[in-house]
Amino acid sequence: MSKKQKNKKKVVKKFNYTPQNSLPKLGKVQTKWDLNGLYYKNADDPQMEKDIKKTERNYKAFAKKWRNVDLSKSAKKLAEALAEYEQLGAMSEAGKPGRYLRLRTAINANDQEATKKLTLLSNRLRKLSNEVIFFSLNIGKIPKGTQNELLKNPALEHYKYYLERLWLSAKHDLSEAEEKIINLKSSQSYGRWVDMVEKMIAKRSVKFKGRDLPFNEAMETLDTLSKGDKVKLWDLLMTELEQIGEVAEHEFNAIINDVRSEDELRGYKKPYSATALSYEDTEKSIENLVDVVSNEGFSLSKKFYKLKAEWHKENKLHYTRKYESIGDAPTIPFSQAVDICRDVFYGVKNEYGEIFDNMLTNGQIDVYPQAGKRGGAFMSGSVNQPTHVFLNHLDNFKSLETLAHEMGHAIHEERGKCQTPFYQGHSITTAETVSTLFENLLFDTVYEQAAEKDRPVLLHDRVARDIATIQRQIAFFNAELEIHNTIKSAGAMTNVELRDCMYKHLKAYLGPAIDLSKKDGYSYAYIPHLRYGFYVYTYTFGILMSTIMANNYKADKSYIDKIDKFLCAGESDNVANIFKSIGINTSRENTFKEALRNHTDDINAFAKIVKEKRKK
Ligand SMILES: [Zn+2]
Numbered sequence: 292m293s294k295k296q297k298n299k300k301k302v303v304k305k306f307n308y309t310p311q312n313s314l315p316k317l318g319k320v321q322t323k324w325d326l327n328g329l330y331y332k333n334a335d336d337p338q339m340e341k342d343i344k345k346t347e348r349n350y351k352a353f354a355k356k357w358r359n360v361d362l363s364k365s366a367k368k369l370a371e372a373l374a375e376y377e378q379l380g381a382m383s384e385a386g387k388p389g390r391y392l393r394l395r396t397a398i399n400a401n402d403q404e405a406t407k408k409l410t411l412l413s414n415r416l417r418k419l420s421n422e423v424i425f426f427s428l429n430i431g432k433i434p435k436g437t438q439n440e441l442l443k444n445p446a447l448e449h450y451k452y453y454l455e456r457l458w459l460s461a462k463h464d465l466s467e468a469e470e471k472i473i474n475l476k477s478s479q480s481y482g483r484w485v486d487m488v489e490k491m492i493a494k495r496s497v498k499f500k501g502r503d504l505p506f507n508e509a510m511e512t513l514d515t516l517s518k519g520d521k522v523k524l525w526d527l528l529m530t531e532l533e534q535i536g537e538v539a540e541h542e543f544n545a546i547i548n549d550v551r552s553e554d555e556l557r558g559y560k561k562p563y564s565a566t567a568l569s570y571e572d573t574e575k576s577i578e579n580l581v582d583v584v585s586n587e588g589f590s591l592s593k594k595f596y597k598l599k600a601e602w603h604k605e606n607k608l609h610y611t612r613k614y615e616s617i618g619d620a621p622t623i624p625f626s627q628a629v630d631i632c633r634d635v636f637y638g639v640k641n642e643y644g645e646i647f648d649n650m651l652t653n654g655q656i657d658v659y660p661q662a663g664k665r666g667g668a669f670m671s672g673s674v675n676q677p678t679h680v681f682l683n684h685l686d687n688f689k690s691l692e693t694l695a696h697e698m699g700h701a702i703h704e705e706r707g708k709c710q711t712p713f714y715q716g717h718s719i720t721t722a723e724t725v726s727t728l729f730e731n732l733l734f735d736t737v738y739e740q741a742a743e744k745d746r747p748v749l750l751h752d753r754v755a756r757d758i759a760t761i762q763r764q765i766a767f768f769n770a771e772l773e774i775h776n777t778i779k780s781a782g783a784m785t786n787v788e789l790r791d792c793m794y795k796h797l798k799a800y801l802g803p804a805i806d807l808s809k810k811d812g813y814s815y816a817y818i819p820h821l822r823y824g825f826y827v828y829t830y831t832f833g834i835l836m837s838t839i840m841a842n843n844y845k846a847d848k849s850y851i852d853k854i855d856k857f858l859c860a861g862e863s864d865n866v867a868n869i870f871k872s873i874g875i876n877t878s879r880e881n882t883f884k885e886a887l888r889n890h891t892d893d894i895n896a897f898a899k900i901v902k903e904k905r906k907k
Contacts, residue, residue, distance in 0.1 A: 306621035306688075308740060310634040314644070318652040320629065324398060325654025329677050330391035334404050339391070342384035343412070347419060353379050354422045363433040366444035373450050376426060381712035383675040388412055390676055397681055399663040421471045428470065430454070431461025452864055453713050460568055463557035473553065480549045484542045485822050491535055492817060497527040506531060507666055510817075513611060521611040525811075532813040536786035539816035543789060546822060547778045562775040563825040570829065571718045571865040576877050577828055583883040584765040584831060585799070591887070592762040593802030595754055595894050598901045600804040602751075607806040610797075614755045618748030625658055625684050628691045632698060635729075635736050639844075640851055646705045647698055656680045670697045670726075672704035674712045688752070692730050699729030707861035714863040719826065721866055723833025724840070725858060727760070731841040747900045754893050760834045761890065762800040764827040770796040771821050789815050832877075835886035839875055842889065 331339050353375060362369045379385075389412055395405040433441070438458055441447055447454065464470070495506040500520075504512075509528055513521055551562075559565045567574045600608050602617060623631075629651065637644030650656050657664075660683040672678040680697045684690045703725040707715045734753060741749055773792050777784055784792070794812030801807055820827050840857075843850045853873040860869045870877045 304619050304621045306623045306627065307742070308627070308631050308634075308737065310630060311736075312634055312638045314633055314637055315648070317629075317633070317648055320626075320651045321654040322625070322656070322658040323654060324394060324657040324679060326391060326394055328654060330387055330394075334392070334395075334408055339388045342387055343415065346382060346385040347415070349379060349382060349385075350419045350422050354425070358425055362430060363437050363441075366441050366446040369430075369441065370446045370450065372426075373447075373453070376423075377711060377713050379423070381674045385416075386673050386676050389416065390671075390673065394671065394679060397665050398657055398661075400665060401663045417474060421474060424470055424474075425467055427457055427461075428464055428467055430457060431464050433458075449711070450713070456571070456865075463559060463565070463568075465556060469556075481546050484546050485819075488535065488539050488542050488816065489819065491538065492532075495531050495535070497524070497531060499524055499527060511666065514614060518609065518612060518615075522609050525609075525611045529810050529813050532816045533786075533790075533810065535816050536790065536813050540784070540786040540789060543774065544778060544783050547775055550824065551775065551779055562772060563828075566825045570720050571862070572720050572832075573867060573878065576867065577825075577832075579878075579880040580828060580832055580835070580883050581765055581768055583880060583887065584761060585769065587884065587887055588762050588765065588890075589800045589802075591891060591894055592758045592800045593804070595758065595897065596802055596804040598894070598898055599751075599755075602901050602904065607804055610801070610805055610807045610811050613801070613805060614759065616748065616755075617751045618745070620687055622686050623688060623691050624686050625690075628684070628694050631691065631737070632695055632733065635695070635733050636698070636702070638736070639732060640855060642706075643702050646702050650678065650680065650698075650701060653677070656682065658682050658684045660685070668693045668697050670700035670704065672701065674715050678704045689756075692733065692756075695729045695733040696726045699726035702729070703858050706855065706858035709859050710861040710863055714861045716862040718862065718866050719829045720832050721857070721860075721869060723829045724836045725833075727830075727834040728837035728840050728854070731837055732844070735841065735845065747897075750893060750900070751897055754890070754897060757834065757890055757893070758800075760830050761887075764830045766796045766800045767818065767821060767827045768825060768831075769799070770815070771825060771827070774821070786813075835883055836870065836875060836877070838886050838889050839882070840873075843874075 327333065357372050357375075360368065360372070362372055389409070392405045392409040392412065395402050396409065399405075438454070442451055442454060465473070492506050496503045497506065497509055498504075499509065504524075506528065509524055513524060516524060554562070554565060557565070559568075561574060563577060564574060566572075567577055596608065596613070599617075600606060608615075633644055633647060636647050655677055657679070664683070665681075666683060668680075668682045670678065670680050678701050680694075680701050682690070682693060682697065684694070700722060703717060703722060707717060734749075738746065738749055770793055773796070774784060774789065777788070777792070790809065790812035792812070793815035794807065794809050797811065797814075798807055815821060840850075840854060844854065857869060857873050860872070863869075864872070867877050876882055
């Protein structure tokens with residue numbers, strides 16, 4: 292059979308799934324965002340300027356009313372001011388114009404009209420947020436003794452967690468003038484640098500098989516190529532990144548020096564202290580997670596790759612084959628992905644299915660890739676605004692999982708709306724827990740139905756993907772930490788040093804069965820998350836905690852009440868307390884070790900499959 296025929300055969304492999312629940316009738320599904328219906332008629336809709344003007348009026352009125360009021364004197368006055376502040380932040384008119392324009396640029400990066408208007412709008416809004424910056428700074432200055440008194444006052448009961456959080460971070464506040472300058476300069480000192488490298492990469496292309504292949508598209512198609520082609524294309528891409536690295540070197544040194552000097556001004560001790568505080572997490576919990584995964588977790592991933600190499604009857608597998616499936620990938624069109632997700636969501640809780648149905652029929656999910664559309668997937672939600680899911684659906688299993696993941700975020704967002712505006716958000720840590728929980732629920736349902744012969748493939752592919760979320764993200768964390776510490780102690784890092792640092796940390800979780808070269812370390816320039824200030828740990832934290840939740844649910848279906856409590860908690864307490872309220876202790880190192888057990892079991896099960904295969 293020629294290769295072409297083989298590929299053709301792959302495409303028609305169907306995915307078998309029979310829904311288990313009787314589902315309500317679904318209306319007409321829209322596969323594009325209905326931004327004109329949900330926000331404004333177009334960029335010139337006069338309503339937009341009216342909304343911005345109203346926002347400006349309200350912000351100025353708030354500033355005028357409260358700027359010179361001493362809020363430390365009366366709990367009642369403070370409660371009144373906070374209530375107004377909460378409403379101000381929740382104004383639908385304040386968020387609507389920015390959301391409309393930003394979402395437009397996500398589905399079309401070449402939308403110049405939206406891009407320009409968005410820049411002008413951002414300048415206006417930045418000035419507005421500077422108008423009211425005094426408010427939290429003034430509350431932050433209330434002396435410790437008075438803080439304790441106020442927290443006991445019943446008039447402030449609703450604001451207790453909000454105030455606790457505000458006072459916890461107030462220790463790191465600067466003066467109003469300094470805060471304003473940092474705000475106004477943030478785009479030049481960080482945003483523009485990151486944009487520059489990202490855009491340079493997006494504009495690059497490589498010559499592959501007689502065709503100019505854009506860099507990002509090449510990265511996406513890598514997994515679909517034969518092993519020889521994978522290696523060839525990857526090498527071309529790394530050569531591009533080696534060149535980009537000459538610029539990325541300066542970007543990294545600039546943005547990391549910027550954050551290091553701001554941290555020093557604000558009195559943050561460790562490179563991830565500010566992240567822990569803003570994610571409502573503790574440094575200790577992050578350190579426990581990183582320790583457990585860097586030790587036990589990394590031995591597990593190294594073991595898995597050794598088994599995977601054995602399965603393929605090779606000594607070493609090239610780095611680009613780390614996710615390669617061991618089976619023929621079935622085709623899952625979006626309509627089938629919708630059927631499966633509806634079955635899973637309705638099966639867990641009616642409300643979850645209904646949220647999905649509404650988003651499908653209201654034009655809140657943008658499904659397919661198209662020219663100019665950004666890559667990847669995300670969920671976007673905000674107080675008093677419609678929730679959106681952004682996909683690049685490719686009719687495969689990974690896209691099905693991505694749909695469940697992003698819908699997990701969306702359902703979390705919607706359930707959080709039972710809180711008042713202050714508490715409707717969520718820490719990124721709890722958010723990534725919910726999204727991976729929905730992936731877990733989906734996988735368990737699909738696996739239960741899978742034919743015996745298909746199970747090894749599902750199992751193997753799941754382990755490979757779990758490693759991308761568990762070990763790989765912690766390897767990134769370790770690399771990022773080393774970059775921060777080295778730039779601080781040595782003054783700077785060169786492109787080659789950054790490459791070697793990345794190589795070292797990738798090697799640490801991949802082990803000897805994966806053929807990794809120093810040149811692969813240039814991938815540091817391409818990984819956006821290394822610029823997000825230790826964001827990466829939340830993926831690992833989330834997937835490990837959600838494994839515990841999924842296990843509890845499998846053992847006892849009534850655990851869904853706890854899951855829903857978790858979703859509805861929004862941001863009403865810190866991460867540790869929200870987990871504690873459903874019986875999970877995130878301050879113990881052992882919790883992370885226990886959470887790795889499923890992953891260990893999966894790898895042991897794969898070891899058995901490899902052993903069986905060897906016997907044959
Ligand atoms: Zn996510």
